[in-house]
Amino acid sequence: MRRGLLALAMLLGLAWAQDRTQVLVYGGDWTDLITLDPQVVYEFTGVMIADNLYETLVRFEGNDLSTLRPGLAESWKVERGTTDWILTFKLRKGSRFSTGREVTAKDVVFSFERALALKGPGSFLFTEIAQLRPGATKALDPYTVEVRIPKTASPQSFLSILTFTLGGVVDSEEVQKNAKGGDFGKDFLTNNSAGSGPYRLVRWDRGNQVILEANPYARVKPKVPRVVLRYIQEPAVLRTALESGEIDIAEGLTPEGLRAIAANPRFKVVRAETLRLQYLGMNMKPGSPFSNPKVREAVRFAVNQDELIQGLLQGNAAKIQTFIPKGLLGYNPATPYKYDPARAKKLLAEAGYPQGLEFELLTSTGICGGGVPCPDVAAKLQADMARAGLKAKIRAIANAEVLATYRAQNHQMVLAGWSPDFPDPDGNATPWADYAARSLAWRNSYNDEVAAKLARQAALEADPEKRKALYKVLTEKVLREGPYVVLYQPAQPIGLSAKVEGFLKNPMMSVPLWQVSKQP
Amino acid sequence: MGAYILRRLFMVLFVGVGITFITFLIAQVIPIDPAAAALGENAREEQIQEFRQRYGLDKPILVQYALYLQRLLQLDLGRSLRTGRPVAEDLKEFFPATLELALAAFAVAVLLGLPAGVWAALRHNRLPDLLVRLMALLLGSTPVFFLAILLLDLLHRRLGLLPGPGRLDPFLIPPPPVTGLTTLDALLARDWGAFQDALAHLLLPAFVLGSASAALLARMTRAAMLEVLSQDYVRTAWAKGLSERQVVLRHALKNAALPVLTLLGSLMGGLLSGAVLTETIFSWPGLGRYVTQSATSLDFPAVMGVTLLVGLVYSLLNLLVDLLYALLDPRIRYA
Numbered sequence A: 001m002r003r004g005l006l007a008l009a010m011l012l013g014l015a016w017a018q019d020r021t022q023v024l025v026y027g028g029d030w031t032d033l034i035t036l037d038p039q040v041v042y043e044f045t046g047v048m049i050a051d052n053l054y055e056t057l058v059r060f061e062g063n064d065l066s067t068l069r070p071g072l073a074e075s076w077k078v079e080r081g082t083t084d085w086i087l088t089f090k091l092r093k094g095s096r097f098s099t100g101r102e103v104t105a106k107d108v109v110f111s112f113e114r115a116l117a118l119k120g121p122g123s124f125l126f127t128e129i130a131q132l133r134p135g136a137t138k139a140l141d142p143y144t145v146e147v148r149i150p151k152t153a154s155p156q157s158f159l160s161i162l163t164f165t166l167g168g169v170v171d172s173e174e175v176q177k178n179a180k181g182g183d184f185g186k187d188f189l190t191n192n193s194a195g196s197g198p199y200r201l202v203r204w205d206r207g208n209q210v211i212l213e214a215n216p217y218a219r220v221k222p223k224v225p226r227v228v229l230r231y232i233q234e235p236a237v238l239r240t241a242l243e244s245g246e247i248d249i250a251e252g253l254t255p256e257g258l259r260a261i262a263a264n265p266r267f268k269v270v271r272a273e274t275l276r277l278q279y280l281g282m283n284m285k286p287g288s289p290f291s292n293p294k295v296r297e298a299v300r301f302a303v304n305q306d307e308l309i310q311g312l313l314q315g316n317a318a319k320i321q322t323f324i325p326k327g328l329l330g331y332n333p334a335t336p337y338k339y340d341p342a343r344a345k346k347l348l349a350e351a352g353y354p355q356g357l358e359f360e361l362l363t364s365t366g367i368c369g370g371g372v373p374c375p376d377v378a379a380k381l382q383a384d385m386a387r388a389g390l391k392a393k394i395r396a397i398a399n400a401e402v403l404a405t406y407r408a409q410n411h412q413m414v415l416a417g418w419s420p421d422f423p424d425p426d427g428n429a430t431p432w433a434d435y436a437a438r439s440l441a442w443r444n445s446y447n448d449e450v451a452a453k454l455a456r457q458a459a460l461e462a463d464p465e466k467r468k469a470l471y472k473v474l475t476e477k478v479l480r481e482g483p484y485v486v487l488y489q490p491a492q493p494i495g496l497s498a499k500v501e502g503f504l505k506n507p508m509m510s511v512p513l514w515q516v517s518k519q520p
Numbered sequence B: 001m002g003a004y005i006l007r008r009l010f011m012v013l014f015v016g017v018g019i020t021f022i023t024f025l026i027a028q029v030i031p032i033d034p035a036a037a038a039l040g041e042n043a044r045e046e047q048i049q050e051f052r053q054r055y056g057l058d059k060p061i062l063v064q065y066a067l068y069l070q071r072l073l074q075l076d077l078g079r080s081l082r083t084g085r086p087v088a089e090d091l092k093e094f095f096p097a098t099l100e101l102a103l104a105a106f107a108v109a110v111l112l113g114l115p116a117g118v119w120a121a122l123r124h125n126r127l128p129d130l131l132v133r134l135m136a137l138l139l140g141s142t143p144v145f146f147l148a149i150l151l152l153d154l155l156h157r158r159l160g161l162l163p164g165p166g167r168l169d170p171f172l173i174p175p176p177p178v179t180g181l182t183t184l185d186a187l188l189a190r191d192w193g194a195f196q197d198a199l200a201h202l203l204l205p206a207f208v209l210g211s212a213s214a215a216l217l218a219r220m221t222r223a224a225m226l227e228v229l230s231q232d233y234v235r236t237a238w239a240k241g242l243s244e245r246q247v248v249l250r251h252a253l254k255n256a257a258l259p260v261l262t263l264l265g266s267l268m269g270g271l272l273s274g275a276v277l278t279e280t281i282f283s284w285p286g287l288g289r290y291v292t293q294s295a296t297s298l299d300f301p302a303v304m305g306v307t308l309l310v311g312l313v314y315s316l317l318n319l320l321v322d323l324l325y326a327l328l329d330p331r332i333r334y335a
Helices: A002-016 A044-053 A105-118 A124-129 A155-162 A172-177 A186-191 A235-243 A255-262 A293-301 A305-312 A341-350 A374-386 A399-407 A426-433 A449-460 A464-481 B002-029 B034-039 B045-054 B061-073 B087-122 B127-141 B144-158 B182-188 B192-229 B232-239 B244-273 B276-281 B287-296 B300-328
Strands: A023-028 A058-061 A064-070 A073-080 A084-091 A137-141 A144-150 A199-205 A209-214 A226-231 A249-251 A267-273 A277-282 A357-364 A390-397 A413-418 A484-497
Touching (some): A023 A235, A044 A199, A044 A209, A064 A155, A084 A155, A105 A137, A105 A144, A144 A155, A235 A484, A255 A484, A277 A293, A293 A464, A305 A484, A374 A413, A390 A399, B002 B061, B002 B300, B087 B287, B127 B192, B144 B192, B182 B192, B192 B276, B244 B300, B276 B287, B287 B300
Parallel strands (some): A023 A249, A357 A413
Antiparallel strands (some): A058 A064, A084 A144, A199 A209, A209 A226, A249 A484, A277 A413, A277 A484
């Protein structure tokens, strides 16, 4: 009897199993996922998923973050008004939400106002960078949206921000139906989707899996109708799951795991570009040895970037010394500083430290860009600098504590990372060069009025060529005078089954899952 | 007896308050700012201030503690700093997975440990006894993560006999969540395929988590049985010509059960709280993983919620064991 039941169960089990080419399983550490509400989400995983659930007016394609493409808007124009920039978007007809309703200008206005009202962690992009105010977005007719932002804001930055999930358009009727107590449907959209993207959210079991299914009304039909994101944190388990075919894509493999995968013809490795920069910050506050420009220059000559990238990072990073990452407008490929401990020593002597200089290097106990433990990066830097008489004492503490110390300007030298908040050079220029923005320049006591002015001027420049020229001057100035030593721009390697085609993770961490296909 | 239960229940409450106080103290000793942990690298000063205000982190510690207790009286465990959701809701979502795993591990421990212990005692100093003792030593001293990775590699990756990490094959459509226990939910949905798959996924982690307890239980049962078997009344039972089955079941086992029962209570509690490593390795979305993530992001309300829950379950299990004791052994009287 029991055996009979088991046999029956197995038979039924087979009958229930799905066609594996119709399901894409993506394994990784998704524990930062806390919401899928496009106007609230600000974490890597949440943004990556929400990007597949919602559409934006304009968007970027592939790895190119400098050319805007049509999204829900088929065309747009930017005009200079007397006090405002006027941006007008023409929506295409026939875009539909997963509820079947057509996307209209009313939904765009609702979504933008919703972003301002909810004040999510990313809302400063609208309120501060774009200086968007409530009521500034209007529906001129069902397919035309007008947005006004003050002359002091950059329309280029605003358009870039609009590619981000913050500008994702939600079904205003569906959301209002599910709103409670003036929450603009925030509770509802945390676990449900109401967008016009290629996928809709079916289920999210916290800590376990997220299941997406093709949105039946979407303009863009995904190649694989069902996507499952499986939470797998442990790298060894991730590798096992990839090798046994339980997952198709594995994010978070160790360098050894990746090497093994790359050597096996059943798998391949894709290197995703990032906009992240790993850098050293030197506190220039009065009295600090790093307030002396010669000491800062000595440090620049005392870092062996090539060995760091080739050795420790195994090539999973690009060499860069200026502060606008590769992939954005204004990227400056200049790398004038070569490892030269003798020259560094000389500079140090000229600065008044012939016996060398002792200082504290603050670092996180966690993982740095490129998947390498930060204490390892710090130890490598320590060894390089020691040959130049720069004696770093490493203090490795929890990342949260590093940040607290850094924000309080209580560091001497810090090993830190930075990712821009939106894909525009201003996402780096203002924080890195403008002391008044109270971000990195402020934390490192870098108060340079010329640099700040250049950053502001470049942000408002509408002509891309002139903008580029301004960023060249600014990046070179900060490279020589600033409080930073940019170490590298990491790439993120991802292992996948050879059957998976069309997978891409762009530098803003968005993954267009609808373009991915799976061979039998 | 009624007064005893009441007094013990009051003790459970006392333990609960103690737990909150100690975890609260620990949270204060750690010199790290939870706002910095929650908001990350790019956060601006105003955001941090706003966050501290929203979660009351700017208030003196005693005030924070009083507010916490006050909310606790209304069964409100506060909001998680990391997920922004009520901790109680998070616990509701993560606890069933841990419960399912702990129950399965408990079953493994009992089904393996008890018979092995009895068998070893009956074959004292002969081959079965040696075998059981050896296995108990091995399983009891193998680190959980090592055993987990070893078995995963062997049984899953190389031999393909058992499924890998997770609760269900990702290619299957999961049953609608009712209880949160995947096996039970699959049964409720009459989805035999999913049930079979969920059960298969449960085997390996349950064995890994339960094996050390099984080893402990086997040793304990063996010792208790040996002691009972040397008693006069057992010798009398043998002399009366009763079969081995009758002697063991009717006379020996019942009396050996008391110390074993005590162990079972604390084992179940230990399984609930000790699932951290197993859950991490098997990508099991339970409390263990939830609490590690909460701890690494300094999410104190969440850590306190989990600690409180596990502490209460532990206390209640102990209470249950003590009551069973009284039922099983009439010599024990509670004043």
